[in-house]
Amino acid sequence: MSAITVIYRLDKAPVEHEEVQRLLDCLEHRGTDDQGLHIQNNIGLGHRMRWVTPESLHEKLPLKSVESSAVITCDARVDNRDELIRQLFSSYGRIAEVTDSEIILRAYEKWGEGCAEKILGDFVFAIWDEREQKLFCARDSMGVKHFYYYYKPNVLFAIASEIKALLCLTDIPKKLNETNIGDILILNHQNKEDTPYKGIKRLPANNALSVNEGGLKIWQYWRPASKSKNRFRSSSDYEEQFRAIFAEAVACRLRSVYPTGSLLSGGLDSSSISCVASSYLEKTGKPPLETISAIFPSIARIDPRIDERRYINSIVQHIECNPNFVEADTFSPFEDMDKLHWHADHPVAAPNVFMDWALFKAAKQRNVRVLLSGFDGDSTVSYGYEAFSSLARQGRWWNLIRDAAALNKNMPGKHHSFKKLVWNQGFAEATPEFVRQIWRVAHGRPRELKKKPTLPSSVNYHFESVKAAFALKQDLKNRYFEAVAKTHPEDVCPSEAHWNALCSGIFAFALESFEKMAAGFEIEARFPFFDRRLIEFCISLPANQKVHKGWTRSIFRRAMNNILPFDVQWRTDKANIGLSYKINMIKYGSAQVEEALFGSSDMLEKFIDRKTLITAYSRYRTDPLKHGQEAMLIISTVYLSSWLRQSFGSQTS
Numbered sequence: 001m002s003a004i005t006v007i008y009r010l011d012k013a014p015v016e017h018e019e020v021q022r023l024l025d026c027l028e029h030r031g032t033d034d035q036g037l038h039i040q041n042n043i044g045l046g047h048r049m050r051w052v053t054p055e056s057l058h059e060k061l062p063l064k065s066v067e068s069s070a071v072i073t074c075d076a077r078v079d080n081r082d083e084l085i086r087q088l089f090s091s092y093g094r095i096a097e098v099t100d101s102e103i104i105l106r107a108y109e110k111w112g113e114g115c116a117e118k119i120l121g122d123f124v125f126a127i128w129d130e131r132e133q134k135l136f137c138a139r140d141s142m143g144v145k146h147f148y149y150y151y152k153p154n155v156l157f158a159i160a161s162e163i164k165a166l167l168c169l170t171d172i173p174k175k176l177n178e179t180n181i182g183d184i185l186i187l188n189h190q191n192k193e194d195t196p197y198k199g200i201k202r203l204p205a206n207n208a209l210s211v212n213e214g215g216l217k218i219w220q221y222w223r224p225a226s227k228s229k230n231r232f233r234s235s236s237d238y239e240e241q242f243r244a245i246f247a248e249a250v251a252c253r254l255r256s257v258y259p260t261g262s263l264l265s266g267g268l269d270s271s272s273i274s275c276v277a278s279s280y281l282e283k284t285g286k287p288p289l290e291t292i293s294a295i296f297p298s299i300a301r302i303d304p305r306i307d308e309r310r311y312i313n314s315i316v317q318h319i320e321c322n323p324n325f326v327e328a329d330t331f332s333p334f335e336d337m338d339k340l341h342w343h344a345d346h347p348v349a350a351p352n353v354f355m356d357w358a359l360f361k362a363a364k365q366r367n368v369r370v371l372l373s374g375f376d377g378d379s380t381v382s383y384g385y386e387a388f389s390s391l392a393r394q395g396r397w398w399n400l401i402r403d404a405a406a407l408n409k410n411m412p413g414k415h416h417s418f419k420k421l422v423w424n425q426g427f428a429e430a431t432p433e434f435v436r437q438i439w440r441v442a443h444g445r446p447r448e449l450k451k452k453p454t455l456p457s458s459v460n461y462h463f464e465s466v467k468a469a470f471a472l473k474q475d476l477k478n479r480y481f482e483a484v485a486k487t488h489p490e491d492v493c494p495s496e497a498h499w500n501a502l503c504s505g506i507f508a509f510a511l512e513s514f515e516k517m518a519a520g521f522e523i524e525a526r527f528p529f530f531d532r533r534l535i536e537f538c539i540s541l542p543a544n545q546k547v548h549k550g551w552t553r554s555i556f557r558r559a560m561n562n563i564l565p566f567d568v569q570w571r572t573d574k575a576n577i578g579l580s581y582k583i584n585m586i587k588y589g590s591a592q593v594e595e596a597l598f599g600s601s602d603m604l605e606k607f608i609d610r611k612t613l614i615t616a617y618s619r620y621r622t623d624p625l626k627h628g629q630e631a632m633l634i635i636s637t638v639y640l641s642s643w644l645r646q647s648f649g650s651q652t653s
Contacts, residue, residue, distance in 0.1 A: 001369075001524035002075040003030035003048035006126045006159040007123040007169070008135055010152075010213055015044035019169065026165040029343075030075075030519050031274070038062035038071050043135070045073040052369050052524050053077060053255045063385055072105045074125035075145050075161060079252040079531070080089050084118065088544045099123075108136065116208050120532055124203075126159055134212040141222060142530040143192075143205025143508050144515065150200050157211050162516065163200055163345040176648055180444055181607060182474040183483075184347055186455075190483035190505040196346050196647075205508060219595065224499055224536045226231045235558070238545050242537065243559040249531035250276045253372060254286075261290035261368035263359060264323075266311030266575070268553065269374030271568045272560050273528055277372055277517055278319035279563075286602070289321040290366045292359050294328040299583055303625065305576040314565045326362050328355045332588035333581045335634055337642050343520040344513050346589075347643040349636045351581040364521040371523050375514060380488065380529040380538055382546050382553040388421055390543045406550025411572045453481050461629050465612045465637075495539045502535060582624045582631045593617065593634055596641040603644045604637070615636060 005023040020037050024046045031048030038045045062073040078084065078100040085098055088106040100121075107115035108127050111233035116138035124145040126137045138161065138462045139147045149156045150172050160166045167174050175198040183191060183218065192204040201208060209218045232238050250273055254260055260281065263272040278289045293312050298309035316323040333354045340348060340357055391400040404421035418507050455463055459480065466476065488500050511527075518525040528534070548554035551570075560569050585593065596604065597613055604610070613634065620630040 001030060001050045001052060001522075003027035003161040003165075004073045004075055004124060004126060004159065005046035005161070006073065006128075006135065006137075006157075006557065007044040007046075008128075008157040008211065009042040009155075010211075011155050012042050015039050017043055017044075019124055020044040020046040022168045023160055023165040026168050027161060029522065030161060032522065034060070036061050038064065038073075038128075040128075040130075045071055045126065045128060047073045050369075050522065050524070053100070053256065054096065054257050055099045055255075058097045059101055061101055061263045063099075063105060065102050065105055068109050069130045070105060070108065071128045071130070072101055072108075072125055074101050074123060076100045076104060076123035076125060077121045077253075077255065077526075078103050078119055078123070079121035079267070080119070108331060110422075112209065113208065114221075122526070122530075124161070127554065132212075134210050136210045137203065138208040138221065139203045139205055141206045141532045142502075142527075142535075143511060144510060144525075144530060146515065147203040148195065148200055148201070149203060149209075151216055151635075152199075153215065155215070157216070162343075163195060163197060164342070166200055167197070171388070174648075175199070178607075179474050179479075180472075181347070181640075182466065182470065182476045183479065184349060185607060185636075186471075186480060187349070187459050187506075188476070188477050188483055189509040190479045190487045192505050192508055205503070219411075224495070224539050235545070235555075238541070238555055239559040242555050243299055243563075245531075245534050245537050246272070246528070246559065247276055247280075249528040249534045250372070251280050253370070253526035254280055256370040258369035259287055259290055259367050261292050261363045261366065261371070262372040263374065264291040264293045264315060265374070266293070266308035266315065266568070267374065268330075268556065268560075268564075268568065268571070269377030269529065271311065271315050271376075272556070272566055273372050273374050274321065275319055275563050276316055278321050282320050289319070290363065290368050291316060291321045291323050292326070292363050292366075292368075292371070293323065294326050294355050294359060295328070296329040296580055297327060297330045299579055302583065303576070303579050304512055305383055305573075306579045308575045311568050311571065314567055316563050320350060323368070324362055324366060326355075326358050328358055328580055329584060331358065331584070332592070333585050334589045334592045334638060338646055339520065340517060341639075341643045341646050343516045345516070346513075347636075347640045348513055349639065350510055350513060351632055351635045352577055353513065353517070355577070355580060356514060360518050360521040360523055363523055365514055366451060369523060371518060371525050373514070373525055373527055374529060375511065375527050376502075377529040378553075379502055379504075379507065380535055381556045388547075396647050403547070403550060407547065407552070408550075410550040411552060429648075455480065458629060458632075462636075465609055465616070465633055467607060467609050470607055494543065498539045499535075502539075516595075578628060578631075579625065581630065581635055585631060585635060586621065586624050589638075592638055592642075596638045597634075603648075604641055607640075609636060 005020060009015055017039060020039060024035055027048050031050040033051045034049035036047045062071050064071045081103060084103050084107060085095055088110060092638040104125050107118055111118060113136055121485055122141045122144035124147045126135060128135055138507055139145060146161050148160055148163050148166060150166050156171050158166055158169060167173050177194060177196050177198045180194045180196050192514055193201050195202060200538055206220055206222055207218055208221045254277060262277055264270050264274050274291055281289055295309055296306045335354045336357060388400055401422060404418050407421060410417040515525050545555040551557060616630040616633055620627045620634060
């Protein structure tokens with residue numbers, strides 16, 4: 001984990017040392033071990049260093065190439081180091097000392113702007129090409145590392161790892177982006193470029209850019225093949241391949257000279273990561289894994305669905321590790337809310353974010369610098385139920401009905417109901433549209449033939465809390481439909497739909513919040529399920545490897561045989577972590593809620609219908625466990641109120 005900054009004055013004005021240093025000072029929390037600057041006329045690059053990998057101990061950034069005079073600053077962990085070193089270095093006897101920044105810079109010298117596609121890992125980098133008089137930058141395929149920029153043609157281009165650093169430049173005005181706030185209010189996170197600040201953009205994941213006096217160019221440098229399929233002879237071959245790729249994804253993220261931790265919830269994702277990581281550390285003679293787990297002993301007495309201690313204990317007894325537990329039911333969802341927002345740079349909408357904050361604090365106390373997370377493993381491994389529509393298209397009705405019944409039995413719940421699986425995921429998907437239209441008319445539902453798009457119930461609930469005049473001015477409803485149509489188009493093949501889901505703005509938004517909170521404790525968060533090799537493999541899996549014989553995530557479960565304890569490997573339930581904020585908000589956070597809803601501050605008046613919120617709060621107080629939508633609306637409102645107050649005071653434009 002490090003921080004990068006760039007100031008590029010397109011008007012040819014000289015960059016001052018104090019300007020770059022000001023940005024670096026603002027990012028000190030991302031790198032306290034070292035810092036460096038490179039200033040040359042109208043270009044200035046800065047870097048904050050946090051030593052994590054063995055190679056980073058030899059790294060001094062910004063780095064200037066002897067051969068080309070190009071200069072790089074980066075925050076990177078290159079996972080295919082050995083392969084790239086063999087391709088890029090004529091003599092690589094000092095392989096252990098070759099830094100990741102050297103590899104990236106050499107890759108640029110060899111492949112130019114095509115270098116980003118060749119690099120596996122998590123990275124952002126900026127390279128000043130003196131010969132070409134241009135700045136070339138790129139961000140990793142899943143957006144684990146952060147990249148924000150400000151661009152004023154013919155005047156200024158500036159980059160920083162966090163928004164707050166850019167706002168340290170006097171040239172960049174601090175203005176609220178009300179359209180972005182409106183999108184946040186209605187849970188529309190699909191725009192991957194806008195931020196809550198006017199003029200400040202983010203470079204989307206999997207994108208590169210170049211900028212010079214002639215202008216700015218941005219492009220997507222890679223995407224997985226949409227129609228390729230893995231073809232192996234047997235299910236055991238699929239399992240073996242998945243297991244090998246997953247093990248490599250975990251191992252690459254264990255490069256650290258400091259203690260390594262893993263967030264352990266007891267679920268399939270975090271448990272698998274912890275088991276594989278522990279085994280690797282033990283084989284390589286490294287200190288035991290630090291597992292960090294949230295538990296809820298008091299809430300579990302109210303509703304046992306939140307209690308994961310059985311599964312957590314099964315894992316810690318199965319592996320070599322140092323278990324650490326945080327009683328997350330003993331503090332408010334608004335714990336350290338102002339600190340959290342300072343790090344996030346945007347209103348945080350995730351209701352359980354306070355729990356992550358507490359886990360990072362516990363990891364910091366154990367001197368952990370690298371923390372593995374199973375974030376979004378569900379989407380990577382088991383997206384979609386195309387197995388059922390595939391069976392329907394093949395006319396294999398008995399197989400469809402049999403598998404749907406098995407899944408409904410193994411994993412009961414509304415998502416796996418027999419009716420939904422057979423009709424919605426099977427027959428309906430395989431039935432021609434004209435047949436469906438005839439069915440609608442025959443059943444007295446002709447309006448559905450030309451049905452207008454409607455907001456999902458959860459989105460609509462939030463939309464109704466927004467002031468009508470503000471929603472109309474920002475055209476929030478149409479913006480939502482346009483965003484969905486653009487990011488999740490219909491009539492795409494299953495692998496394309498899978499990739500679109502992984503690129504969803506909501507996951508990017510949540511990932512961004514998660515990483516920045518970890519950075520607040522000088523911890524580098526790493527995500528094995530966002531390994532590009534693993535994603536490519538899972539996207540190209542046949543449908544029957546994802547859902548098979550009544551089991552979701554079939555290939556994952558089978559691949560973890562003899563790695564996971566049996567009870568975790570084949571568990572069918574999932575903890576209802578949402579209970580924590582529903583109960584804790586009324587137990588510890590009533591004062592913050594009532595200040596936001598009933599206080600004298602007018603910060604929310606422009607955006608929120610206060611009467612609707614007060615009504616929702618009244619419903620929630622009658623039965624916190626029952627009113628989940630109300631709880632989510634209230635907690636996101638309090639977070640927004642806090643962020644507005646902290647970031648803009650009474651200024652809202």
